[in-house]
Amino acid sequence: MKITLKIYRYNTEDGKPPHYDTFVVPDAEENDLVLDLLECVRGYQDGTLSFRRSCAHGICGSDAMRINGRNYLACKVLVKDLGTDQITIEPILGLPVLKDLIVDMNPFYEHYRSVLPFFMCPDDPVADGKERIQTPEERERYDDTTKCILCACCTTSCPSFWADGRYVGPAAIVNAHRFIFDNRDCGAEDRLNILNEQMGVWRCRTAFNCTEACPRDINITKAIADVKKAITTGKIE
Amino acid sequence: MTNIHQFEVVIVGAGGAGLMAAMFASRTAKTAVLSKLHPTRSHTGAAQGGIGAALGNLEEDHPDWHTYDSVKGSDYLGDQDAIEFMCNEAVEAIYDLEHMGLPFSRTPEGRIAQRPFGGHTNNVTGKPVMRSCYAADRTGHMILQTLYQQCLRNQVNFFDEFQVLDLILVKGAAAGVVAVELATGELHIFHAKAVIFATGGHGRIWEITSNAYAYTGDGAAIVLRRGLPLEDMEFFQFHPTGIYKFGILITEGVRGEGGVLINGEGQRFMEHYAPHVKDLASRDVISRAMYIEMREGRGVNGKRYLYLDVRPEIVNKYAEIDGRTRPDGTPYRTTAQEILTKLPDIIEFCRVYLGVDPVTQPIPVQPTAHYTMGGIPTNQYGQVVYDEKNSPMPGLYAAGEAACVSVHGANRLGTNSLLDLVVFGKHAGIHAARYARGVAFQDLPADAADPVRQRLDEMLNRTGKEKTAAIADAMKAAMFHHVGVFRTEEGMKEVIEDIRALKERYRHVHLDDRGKIFNTDLLNAWELGNMLDLAEVIAASAVARQESRGAHARQDFTKRDDVNWLKHTLAWQKEGAIELRYKPVVITKFQPKERVY
Ligand SMILES: Cc1cc2nc3c(=O)[nH]c(=O)nc-3n(C[C@H](O)[C@H](O)[C@H](O)COP(=O)(O)OP(=O)(O)OC[C@H]3O[C@@H](n4cnc5c(N)ncnc54)[C@H](O)[C@@H]3O)c2cc1C
Ligand code: FES
Numbered sequence: 001m002k003i004t005l006k007i008y009r010y011n012t013e014d015g016k017p018p019h020y021d022t023f024v025v026p027d028a029e030e031n032d033l034v035l036d037l038l039e040c041v042r043g044y045q046d047g048t049l050s051f052r053r054s055c056a057h058g059i060c061g062s063d064a065m066r067i068n069g070r071n072y073l074a075c076k077v078l079v080k081d082l083g084t085d086q087i088t089i090e091p092i093l094g095l096p097v098l099k100d101l102i103v104d105m106n107p108f109y110e111h112y113r114s115v116l117p118f119f120m121c122p123d124d125p126v127a128d129g130k131e132r133i134q135t136p137e138e139r140e141r142y143d144d145t146t147k148c149i150l151c152a153c154c155t156t157s158c159p160s161f162w163a164d165g166r167y168v169g170p171a172a173i174v175n176a177h178r179f180i181f182d183n184r185d186c187g188a189e190d191r192l193n194i195l196n197e198q199m200g201v202w203r204c205r206t207a208f209n210c211t212e213a214c215p216r217d218i219n220i221t222k223a224i225a226d227v228k229k230a231i232t233t234g235k236i237e
Numbered sequence: 238m239t240n241i242h243q244f245e246v247v248i249v250g251a252g253g254a255g256l257m258a259a260m261f262a263s264r265t266a267k268t269a270v271l272s273k274l275h276p277t278r279s280h281t282g283a284a285q286g287g288i289g290a291a292l293g294n295l296e297e298d299h300p301d302w303h304t305y306d307s308v309k310g311s312d313y314l315g316d317q318d319a320i321e322f323m324c325n326e327a328v329e330a331i332y333d334l335e336h337m338g339l340p341f342s343r344t345p346e347g348r349i350a351q352r353p354f355g356g357h358t359n360n361v362t363g364k365p366v367m368r369s370c371y372a373a374d375r376t377g378h379m380i381l382q383t384l385y386q387q388c389l390r391n392q393v394n395f396f397d398e399f400q401v402l403d404l405i406l407v408k409g410a411a412a413g414v415v416a417v418e419l420a421t422g423e424l425h426i427f428h429a430k431a432v433i434f435a436t437g438g439h440g441r442i443w444e445i446t447s448n449a450y451a452y453t454g455d456g457a458a459i460v461l462r463r464g465l466p467l468e469d470m471e472f473f474q475f476h477p478t479g480i481y482k483f484g485i486l487i488t489e490g491v492r493g494e495g496g497v498l499i500n501g502e503g504q505r506f507m508e509h510y511a512p513h514v515k516d517l518a519s520r521d522v523i524s525r526a527m528y529i530e531m532r533e534g535r536g537v538n539g540k541r542y543l544y545l546d547v548r549p550e551i552v553n554k555y556a557e558i559d560g561r562t563r564p565d566g567t568p569y570r571t572t573a574q575e576i577l578t579k580l581p582d583i584i585e586f587c588r589v590y591l592g593v594d595p596v597t598q599p600i601p602v603q604p605t606a607h608y609t610m611g612g613i614p615t616n617q618y619g620q621v622v623y624d625e626k627n628s629p630m631p632g633l634y635a636a637g638e639a640a641c642v643s644v645h646g647a648n649r650l651g652t653n654s655l656l657d658l659v660v661f662g663k664h665a666g667i668h669a670a671r672y673a674r675g676v677a678f679q680d681l682p683a684d685a686a687d688p689v690r691q692r693l694d695e696m697l698n699r700t701g702k703e704k705t706a707a708i709a710d711a712m713k714a715a716m717f718h719h720v721g722v723f724r725t726e727e728g729m730k731e732v733i734e735d736i737r738a739l740k741e742r743y744r745h746v747h748l749d750d751r752g753k754i755f756n757t758d759l760l761n762a763w764e765l766g767n768m769l770d771l772a773e774v775i776a777a778s779a780v781a782r783q784e785s786r787g788a789h790a791r792q793d794f795t796k797r798d799d800v801n802w803l804k805h806t807l808a809w810q811k812e813g814a815i816e817l818r819y820k821p822v823v824i825t826k827f828q829p830k831e832r833v834y
Pocket of ligand 2: 059061073074
């Protein structure tokens with residue numbers, strides 16, 4: 001089948017303002033990934049087209065982009081999922097575009113780092129040197145938020161983040177949640193304090209865009225609600 | 238203008254191996270980690286099923302059993318001293334990961350959960366043993382995240398999206414690397430006392446693959462061009478269960494949970510090929526069995542695929558036939574809910590890419606290119622060794638899938654790669670930092686970045702008409718068909734000719750992008766150059782080895798030949814030709830015997 005791709009283009013080196021280029025992939029198949037189409041365009045039609053990718057199956061988080069107006073990983077949408085032969089591809093919103101579909105991820109990573117996204121505990125925790133004991137139920141408590149791949153689909157679909165890029169954003173809260181609700185960790189208080197600040201969790205207006213955008217099906221809105229509740233009640237449940 | 242940085246230890250690669258090395262090297266040495274991908278995009282994140290260690294949390298197990306299984310799995314080509322070292326270190330390595338916060342799945346008692354995996358057995362009964370420590374089916378993701386997080390906590394210096402293009406050697410020792418910063422196109426020299434390559438494998442050389450686009454063998458190719466040999470490159474693993482056409486991996490953990498392979502006639506066939514462990518035989522054994530089934534017309538609907546069936550009723554049917562029990566002695570029976578909990582990502586891959594729900598439908602699978610057993614030769618401290626006598630190259634290290642210690646020999650057991658990363662990444666980091674403390678920085682040559690600059694300029698100014706993608710497609714198809722699961726002299730010789738012709742075409746590659754900012758056109762072409770070099774080494778090493786061993790299965794030499802071939806291949810690139818020499822395998826406790834499952 002014939003697919004028409006309209007792709008956002010921007011490159012400071014060629015002096016042109018941002019614009020869209022149209023490409024036709026004449027022999028696409030309904031099971032092709034949108035990433036396959038991009039590879040086909042770059043490989044056979046226009047080598048200057050730039051985008052990030054690596055794993056090609058929705059695990060590494062490299063290729064978040066706006067496809068027909070919604071955030072996806074290009075490697076996790078099939079042509080048939082889109083239900084049309086006209087596909088518009090644009091960079092994710094709210095982060096500076098560096099070239100074509102590549103955005104500057106540094107502001108996003110800074111927000112991530114700001115919530116202390118690492119396990120904190122006294123160094124030598126277990127007398128027998130073996131693993132700490134954690135029941136399956138305790139482990140389950142934070143399972144959902146361990147799935148995050150830092151693709152930024154959520155944060156860059158969030159109206160509060162668009163309005164003010166200083167807001168830590170859903171991805172950072174998800175990563176804080178992963179540790180706050182891990183009963184082995186000792187840094188919850190620090191993280192809750194950080195998220196209680198002006199650019200923290202209270203900026204969330206529960207628009208649900210993040211949960212819809214998440215390619216890992218993390219229930220982000222619920223994770224944010226958990227964190228808000230922990231701040232208000234002072235209890236981690 | 239070239240930017241110059243100075244670090245005592247420079248690590249190339251931020252996957253499991255690179256991050257582990259960074260954690261340990263940065264404790265005592267000024268350390269930098271360079272990665273062409275942001276660290277959390279590394280391929281370690283794709284690993285699914287688990288990491289092997291004889292914790293014995295659910296049933297009796299011993300590091301000695303793990304050692305024997307790995308030796309046998311390697312078809313006796315693994316070095317037994319290194320394998321024993323790895324399996325002994327495994328237990329502590331897992332506890333270390335847990336102490337760093339890794340969220341392993343848990344047993345009802347709250348200990349680290351373990352599952353069976355191919356080739357891992359109770360050495361007394363010969364039955365599969367639960368040795369694979371897992372975090373659902375995203376163990377690699379958790380390892381990568383945890384290590385990266387701890388590196389952040391320890392303030393390791395990262396240079397993200399810096400692609401290393403060359404190694405600087407001065408007076409026979411490592412002195413640094415040359416990298417391009419992707420965002421600006423600027424060249425950077427990293428002046429170092431010790432360099433560790435942890436760049437991963439090269440599975441993108443084959444058409445159907447479970448490997449990331451980034452798996453282009455950069456580290457191995459750089460080292461090869463700098464005059465060092467590569468070891469056992471003919472040994473490349475094809476994993477039995479890739480999603481049909483996509484190649485996306487379906488972990489062996491599915492079979493660990495009771496899934497079975499079914500042919501087009503609805504028969505479970507592995508019992509004919511591996512009567513004892515059946516669907517949990519080694520990967521090479523199963524991939525070959527699948528090829529034979531398909532060749533004899535028992536593919537599904539006459540096509541090049543078979544079914545992996547993990548529907549609860551099928552799992553339970555065969556568990557009953559096999560007499561499989563739970564650790565408490567009750568018969569093994571599963572439910573849809575248990576499968577969903579233990580294999581959530583696999584279920585999702587099948588739904589997204591195939592529109593198949595594994596709880597109610599079988600999964601179409603075919604063998605997929607998966608793992609690089611060969612690579613940059615090292616000893617168990619991660620030191621790169623460059624000749625038949627295993628002489629170490631001062632200051633140069635390699636770890637992870639890029640390296641060949643060799644603990645995987647002719648065929649890697651599942652769960653042993655993540656283990657390899659953690660154990661040898663750590664030791665490479667420790668050793669490199671210790672080495673760095675004892676030596677001064679060498680003087681750099683005035684033109685350290687010049688060879689790279691000239692090569693890039695030359696590539697940017699080519700006037701030919703060839704396309705990178707077209708050459709890559711031709712290479713991948715040739716390698717998949719002739720240097721894949723089964724091999725013949727005729728087919729491999731044809732491939733060597735093909736690769737030489739493709740290399741000639743490659744000299745005329747045309748680049749559309751002449752800019753500096755994220756010039757992915759240029760870097761894709763540079764990576765193709767690496768893959769072509771490695772493909773030639775692989776095919777040349779493979780055609781020379783006139784036997785069948787592990788993943789190297791020849792139709793014209795169907796038996797293993799310990800008299801002539803119980804030895805490691807070393808391959809050099811010399812004046813455009815491949816030179817092969819051999820070194821002995823280290824055998825300590827286990828004399829080679831016939832390998833049956
Ligand atoms: C789908 C899948 C499932 C798997 N499941 C399992 C499993 O369950 N158990 C198991 O034991 N093994 C498994 N494996 C194998 C295992 O995951 C890999 O072998 C292992 O993760 C490789 O780790 P690494 O650190 O060597 O490389 P990687 O994690 O791939 O890291 C390589 C790093 O090198 C960097 N790099 C590469 N080239 C350059 C360059 N030129 N310049 C700068 N940086 C560079 C990359 O950016 C990256 O950071 C699986 C593999 C796959 C593909
Ligand atoms: S390429 Fe890895 S998530 Fe899409």
